[in-house]
Amino acid sequence: MSEFLVEATEVEKWFGPIKVLDRVDFNVRRGEVVVLIGPSGSGKTTLLRCINHLEHIQRGRIAVNGVLIGYRERQGRLVPDAERNIARQRRDVGMVFQRFNLFNNMNVLSNISLAPRLLRGTRPAEAEAEARALLDRVGLPDKAEAYPAELSGGQQQRIAIARALAMQPAVLLFDEPTSALDPEMVGEVLGVMRDLARSGMTMVVVTHEMGFARQVADRVVVMAEGRIIETGVPEAVFSAPEHPKTRALLSAVLH
Amino acid sequence: MHFDWPYFWAQLLTPSLAFLNGLGLTVVMAVSAQLLGFVFGLILALGRLSTNRVARGAAGAYIWVVRGTPLLVQIVFIYNGLAAAGILDFHDLHVLGVTFAGNLQAGILALAINEAAYMAEIYRAGISAVDRGQFEAAKALGMPPSMMMRHVVLPQAFRIILLPIGNQFNIMLKNTTLVSVIGVSEMLLVTETINSATFRTFELYSVVAIYFLLLTSLWNLFMAWVERHFALSRPNSATPQAALVLQE
Numbered sequence: 001m002s003e004f005l006v007e008a009t010e011v012e013k014w015f016g017p018i019k020v021l022d023r024v025d026f027n028v029r030r031g032e033v034v035v036l037i038g039p040s041g042s043g044k045t046t047l048l049r050c051i052n053h054l055e056h057i058q059r060g061r062i063a064v065n066g067v068l069i070g071y072r073e074r075q076g077r078l079v080p081d082a083e084r085n086i087a088r089q090r091r092d093v094g095m096v097f098q099r100f101n102l103f104n105n106m107n108v109l110s111n112i113s114l115a116p117r118l119l120r121g122t123r124p125a126e127a128e129a130e131a132r133a134l135l136d137r138v139g140l141p142d143k144a145e146a147y148p149a150e151l152s153g154g155q156q157q158r159i160a161i162a163r164a165l166a167m168q169p170a171v172l173l174f175d176e177p178t179s180a181l182d183p184e185m186v187g188e189v190l191g192v193m194r195d196l197a198r199s200g201m202t203m204v205v206v207t208h209e210m211g212f213a214r215q216v217a218d219r220v221v222v223m224a225e226g227r228i229i230e231t232g233v234p235e236a237v238f239s240a241p242e243h244p245k246t247r248a249l250l251s252a253v254l255h
Numbered sequence: 256m257h258f259d260w261p262y263f264w265a266q267l268l269t270p271s272l273a274f275l276n277g278l279g280l281t282v283v284m285a286v287s288a289q290l291l292g293f294v295f296g297l298i299l300a301l302g303r304l305s306t307n308r309v310a311r312g313a314a315g316a317y318i319w320v321v322r323g324t325p326l327l328v329q330i331v332f333i334y335n336g337l338a339a340a341g342i343l344d345f346h347d348l349h350v351l352g353v354t355f356a357g358n359l360q361a362g363i364l365a366l367a368i369n370e371a372a373y374m375a376e377i378y379r380a381g382i383s384a385v386d387r388g389q390f391e392a393a394k395a396l397g398m399p400p401s402m403m404m405r406h407v408v409l410p411q412a413f414r415i416i417l418l419p420i421g422n423q424f425n426i427m428l429k430n431t432t433l434v435s436v437i438g439v440s441e442m443l444l445v446t447e448t449i450n451s452a453t454f455r456t457f458e459l460y461s462v463v464a465i466y467f468l469l470l471t472s473l474w475n476l477f478m479a480w481v482e483r484h485f486a487l488s489r490p491n492s493a494t495p496q497a498a499l500v501l502q503e
């Protein structure tokens with residue numbers, strides 16, 4: 001079995017005539033926390049969305065847990081996989097969105113327990129107990145009955161994290177989880193993410209929070225114009241960036 | 256001008272049994288055609304939004320034809336046209352001692368077929384008005400499309416299209432009068448029959464108009480109640496206005 005939980009090889013992604021990912025090699029080890037940084041429009045979101053196949057790729061391959069996602073290999077060629085199989089594989093890849101995307105038509109408890117009930121066949125009582133345990137973990141035990149519209153952004157995002165965790169994914173993808181938050185709520189969400197990282201969760205985090213990256217990341221990956229231009233441990237990337245674009249990015253974010 | 260007030264009041268307050276039967280038929284037709292239209296319409300809308308090209312094309316063609324031809328023509332076509340061509344004859348059905356007349360079946364079917372096309376467009380507008388993020392969150396959790404639709408998208412779409420649905424049933428109640436053309440004794444045909452014997456046209460048509468106004472008003476009151484207690488009581492970021500804009 002591969003040492004990588006996520007293995008993206010020579011990935012190319014086009015939106016019409018625009019190449020958005022250009023021969024991207026991106027691997028994540030089990031238990032690793034990778035922070036993905038790069039200027040706006042550099043392809044960070046797109047890369048995350050390719051990993052759980054919310055976007056098709058035009059070249060290369062992406063495997064999660066050693067299994068190709070979105071495609072099946074048939075006689076040496078890649079053919080699109082059935083929707084059912086893709087859905088099944090996505091259960092192992094949790095995603096936390098910039099805009100939370102909690103289900104508006106149900107309360108917090110149902111938001112968290114819906115997918116385990118429907119997809120893993122967890123009994124309702126058990127799913128509810130798990131959901132309450134997750135609410136404890138993200139520090140919102142008293143919000144079980146609330147509807148998303150009644151919660152602050154920070155609370156919604158913490159519940160979105162709980163919802164993703166309820167499926168017991170092998171890896172969690174975060175797409176700028178604090179960018180849509182008022183500044184005073186950023187800390188509570190980063191706190192939950194820090195605890196998760198300590199617990200050994202495999203995470204890929206797109207963020208502009210350099211403090212978080214420094215503290216929590218095992219590895220920082222820098223993207224620019226659809227390419228990975230630099231990768232390394234946080235100290236190396238932040239203290240001695242090699243690529244001029246990384247330097248430009250860091251001085252823009254840090255000053 | 257002569258208006259026979261005593262006759263008018265008698266017809267309004269103590270309608271004949273035939274008229275009450277007509278009222279019953281009007282309601283039965285409207286309700287059953289609307290319910291069928293709901294179901295057909297949802298299937299059509301899912302077809303329209305499907306990734307399958309054949310399903311999309313077939314649903315699109317259906318909606319195009321039905322919305323592009325008059326309901327009156329569709330009613331006559333289905334009852335008389337299909338029979339004349341030897342394709343389909345509507346026979347009376349006898350179920351549990353109740354006779355379900357052939358022309359009534361055809362009338363309900365025609366209304367339902369017509370309604371489905373309009374409902375499909377309303378569903379489609381409602382589904383399109385649901386935030387893309389809701390679809391993506393469901394997909395990212397590993398839900399297959401059918402599950403995503405059933406548990407996440409449609410409940411939100413329904414709330415958005417509540418108002419247009421209410422509107423559709425209001426139209427449906429009135430459209431049942433067209434079925435008089437194939438001899439279903441709903442309120443209008445009963446009125447015409449009485450009129451041909453009495454020639455109190457002004458009075459009789461005033462009465463039938465008032466009865467329709469009563470039906471639609473009751474329905475409006477009900478919808479207002481539904482909206483207060485169902486749509487607005489629970490917080491929801493979905494905007495009901497979006498569907499109104501999309502509806503023609």
Ligand SMILES: Nc1ncnc2c1ncn2[C@@H]1O[C@H](COP(=O)(O)OP(=O)(O)O)[C@@H](O)[C@H]1O
Nearest residue numbers: 015016020038039040041042043044045046047
């Ligand atoms: N659905 C889309 N259709 C067309 N172009 C897109 C789409 N999504 C993203 N892009 C383009 O792809 C590039 C990368 O976008 P994105 O991955 O969102 O960057 P980032 O997350 O790093 O800001 C941008 O140029 C963006 O305009």
Ligand SMILES: [Mg+2]
Nearest residue numbers: 044045046176
């Ligand atoms: Mg982005």
